[in-house]
Amino acid sequence: MRIGQEIIAELQQRLDIEEVVGDYVTLKRKGRNLWACCPFHDEKSPSFSVAPDKGIYKCFGCGKAGDAINFVMEVDSLSFTDAVKQLAQKYGIELPEEEPEPQELQEHQEKESLYIVLKFAADYFQQLLTEHPEGKSIGYSYLKERGFPDAIIKKFELGYSVDAWDGLLKAATDKGYSTDLLEKAGLIIRKDDKTYDRFRGRVIFPIHHPSGKPIAFGARQLKTDKKQPKYINSPETPVYHKSNVLYGMHLAKKLIRQHDNCYLVEGYTDVISLHLCGIENVVASSGTSLTTEQIRLISRYSRHITVLYDGDPAGMKASLRGIDMILEGGLLAKVVVFPEGEDPDSYSRKVGATAFNNYLKEEATDFVVFKTKFLLKEAGNDPLRRTEVARDIISSIALLSDPVAQSVYLRECSNLLNIDEAVLMAELQKLLRRKKGQDVPEQYEAAPLPQAAPAEPQKATTSEESLSLQEKESVRLLLRYGFHQVGENLPLHQYLLQEVAEIEFQTPVYREILHLYRQQLESGQVINEQFLLQHGSAAVKEVVADLSISRYELSDAWQERHNIYTTQESDHLEKAALQNILRLKFRLVRTLIRENQQQLHTAVIPEEVDQILLVHQELKKAEMELAALLGNVIAG
Numbered sequence: 001m002r003i004g005q006e007i008i009a010e011l012q013q014r015l016d017i018e019e020v021v022g023d024y025v026t027l028k029r030k031g032r033n034l035w036a037c038c039p040f041h042d043e044k045s046p047s048f049s050v051a052p053d054k055g056i057y058k059c060f061g062c063g064k065a066g067d068a069i070n071f072v073m074e075v076d077s078l079s080f081t082d083a084v085k086q087l088a089q090k091y092g093i094e095l096p097e098e099e100p101e102p103q104e105l106q107e108h109q110e111k112e113s114l115y116i117v118l119k120f121a122a123d124y125f126q127q128l129l130t131e132h133p134e135g136k137s138i139g140y141s142y143l144k145e146r147g148f149p150d151a152i153i154k155k156f157e158l159g160y161s162v163d164a165w166d167g168l169l170k171a172a173t174d175k176g177y178s179t180d181l182l183e184k185a186g187l188i189i190r191k192d193d194k195t196y197d198r199f200r201g202r203v204i205f206p207i208h209h210p211s212g213k214p215i216a217f218g219a220r221q222l223k224t225d226k227k228q229p230k231y232i233n234s235p236e237t238p239v240y241h242k243s244n245v246l247y248g249m250h251l252a253k254k255l256i257r258q259h260d261n262c263y264l265v266e267g268y269t270d271v272i273s274l275h276l277c278g279i280e281n282v283v284a285s286s287g288t289s290l291t292t293e294q295i296r297l298i299s300r301y302s303r304h305i306t307v308l309y310d311g312d313p314a315g316m317k318a319s320l321r322g323i324d325m326i327l328e329g330g331l332l333a334k335v336v337v338f339p340e341g342e343d344p345d346s347y348s349r350k351v352g353a354t355a356f357n358n359y360l361k362e363e364a365t366d367f368v369v370f371k372t373k374f375l376l377k378e379a380g381n382d383p384l385r386r387t388e389v390a391r392d393i394i395s396s397i398a399l400l401s402d403p404v405a406q407s408v409y410l411r412e413c414s415n416l417l418n419i420d421e422a423v424l425m426a427e428l429q430k431l432l433r434r435k436k437g438q439d440v441p442e443q444y445e446a447a448p449l450p451q452a453a454p455a456e457p458q459k460a461t462t463s464e465e466s467l468s469l470q471e472k473e474s475v476r477l478l479l480r481y482g483f484h485q486v487g488e489n490l491p492l493h494q495y496l497l498q499e500v501a502e503i504e505f506q507t508p509v510y511r512e513i514l515h516l517y518r519q520q521l522e523s524g525q526v527i528n529e530q531f532l533l534q535h536g537s538a539a540v541k542e543v544v545a546d547l548s549i550s551r552y553e554l555s556d557a558w559q560e561r562h563n564i565y566t567t568q569e570s571d572h573l574e575k576a577a578l579q580n581i582l583r584l585k586f587r588l589v590r591t592l593i594r595e596n597q598q599q600l601h602t603a604v605i606p607e608e609v610d611q612i613l614l615v616h617q618e619l620k621k622a623e624m625e626l627a628a629l630l631g632n633v634i635a636g
C-alpha cells in the first residue's frame with residue numbers, strides 16, 4: 001500500500017517521540033533530555049538519549065540516531081511504510097482501506113489454514129513426547145540422555161512422532177482437517193492410492209517463523225535404520241521456503257540485536273546446546289548451505305555474524321564461500337573453529353558452559369585473517385600457490401563495502417602474506433575496476449579508494465576517517481553557527497563555504513548536506529536542523545540527529561546546579577572555523593599524497609613518473625605549510 005504525503009505530514013505533527021520511545025524503554029529526565037538504557041545494544045548505564053523538543057533520539061554507546069519513525073523501523077525491524085502504519089494506528093490516524101485482490105485473499109486464507117494445521121501438528125507431537133508410552137520411553141528418554149532439561153524441551157517445543165503410518169493423519173482428520181491441507185502442509189505423503197504420515201518414529205524439532213509460528217519440522221531418527229536418513233525435513237510449502245529460514249531465529253532475534261552479533265551454527269542440536277550454555281543469539285542454517293536470503297534476515301538484527309565451524313578442514317574449505325557471501329551482503333564475519341572432531345554441540349557438553357563461553361570469546365577470529373592463515377597453511381612454501389592465495393584474499397576484501405575496513409585488511413594481509421601492501425592495493429584496484437564495469441557500489445564512485453594509511457603518531461584512525469571527521473565538523477559548524485559572525489560582517493557560513501569552494505567532500509552524506517545547504521542559501525532560505533530532518537535522506541537525518549545532541553549540552557543542568565559556567569564554544573567560533581578549515585585541507589592533502597604515490601606503482605612511462613614526482617613535491621610543500629599554520633593556530 002502507498003501512504004500519501006498528507007498522512008505522513010499529519011503523523012509527524014502528532015508524533016511525540018517521548019511517547020513512542022517510552023513504549024519500549026523507561027525514560028528518565030536529566031537536564032533537557034531523557035535518558036534510558038539503549039534498546040539497540042547491551043548496556044548497564046544509560047547512554048541512550050531522547051531530545052523531545054527536537055523529536056530525535058541518539059545513543060552515545062552504539063551511535064544509533066534518528067526520529068520517531070526511524071526508531072520504530074529500527075526497533076521493530078519494519079520498513080518505512082510499515083512503521084508509518086503502526087504509528088498511524090497508535091495515533092488513531094485513519095489509513096485508506098486496501099481492497100485485496102481475490103487471488104491474494106485466497107492465498108492469504110490458504111496460508112492462515114496452513115499455520116493453523118502446523119500449529120496443531122506441533123502441539124500433537126509435543127504431547128506425544130511426554131504422554132504417549134512410546135514417546136516417553138524412546139523420544140523423551142533420548143532427549144534426557146542428551147542432557148536437555150524439561151525447560152529447554154519446552155522452549156524449543158520438541159516433540160515425538162510415533163512409529164505408525166497414520167498417527168498424525170488420524171488425529172488431524174478426526175479434528176476435521178482435510179487430507180489436502182495436511183498434504184499441502186508437508187505433514188503427510190500421498191503416493192499411488194496410499195496416504196501416510198511423513199514423520200514416523202522420530203524426535204521432532206519444529207522450525208519457526210521469526211514471529212514464533214511453527215512452519216515446518218525437522219525430524220531425527222532414533223533407531224539405527226540404515227535405509228532411512230538420520231534427519232528428514234518438511235518439503236517446501238507455501239509457508240516454508242527453506243532458503244529463507246533460520247532455525248532458532250524466533251528465540252534469537254532480540255538477543256542478536258542486543259549483542260549486535262549472531263552466532264551461526266549448522267544443526268538444531270548446536271543451537272540448543274548454545275542455549276544450554278546461556279548463549280541465545282544463535283541460529284542454524286540447518287541442512288542448506290547459507291543463502292543470501294538468510295544473510296539478509298540476519299542483517300535485520302545485526303551486521304555481525306560469528307560462524308562456528310566443526311574442526312574438519314575439508315568441510316571448512318567448502319564453507320569459505322558461504323562467508324564470502326556474508327561479506328558481500330555488507331556484514332562483517334568472524335570465525336570460531338573447534339578442535340578436530342568436535343562440533344559446538346559435542347564440545348560444549350565436553351567442557352561445560354563457562355569454558356565454552358570463554359572459548360568463543362578467545363577464539364573468534366576475523367574472517368579475512370582466518371581465511372588468509374588457513375589458505376597459507378595449505379599452500380605451504382609454494383610461491384605460485386601463495387600468489388593464488390593472495391588473489392583469493394583480495395577478492396574477499398573487494399567484497400567489503402567499507403573502504404576503511406578494506407585498507408585495514410590490506411595492511412594485515414600484507415603482513416601475513418609477506419607481500420608489499422602497495423602490490424596488494426594495486427591488485428585490489430584492478431579487481432574493483434573490473435567490477436566497476438558491471439555494477440558499481442555508490443561509495444566507490446564517490447570516494448576514491450583509500451590506501452592503507454601509515455599509522456599516525458598519536459591516533460590509530462586512518463587518514464580517511466580523520467578527513468571524514470573534519471567534514472563532519474564543517475557540517476556541524478555550519479548547521480549550528482552558520483549565521484554567527486566570525487569577523488566583521490562575515491557570517492560563518494560565508495567564510496566556510498568560500499574556503500571549501502574548491503574542495504569536494506569525500507564522505508557522501510556530508511557532501512549531500514553541503515549541497516543542500518548551498519541550494520537553500522541560493523534560494524534565500526534559511527537552512528537548519530529542522531529542515532534537514534524533514535527533507536534529508538535517511539543518512540542525512542541520522543547525521544543531523546547525531547549532531548543535534550551534543551554531550552556538552554547535556555550537562556547544562558549539572559552546570560547550573562553547581563554554578564559552573566564554562567566558556568561557550570560560540571565565544572571562540574573564529575578559531576574553531578579556522579582550525580576546521582586548516583585540518584580539512586591538511587587531511588585532504590595527505591590523502592592526495594597517498595593517491596599520487598599509488599600511481600607511482602603503476603606508472604611505466606618516464607614522463608608519467610616525472611609528472612607524478614612533480615605533483616608529489618607540490619603536495620609535500622602544501623602539507624608543510626598547512627602543518628605550520630595549524631601549529632600556530634593550536635598554539636595561539
Ligand SMILES: [Zn+2]
Nearest residue numbers: 038041059062
Ligand atoms: Zn545503543
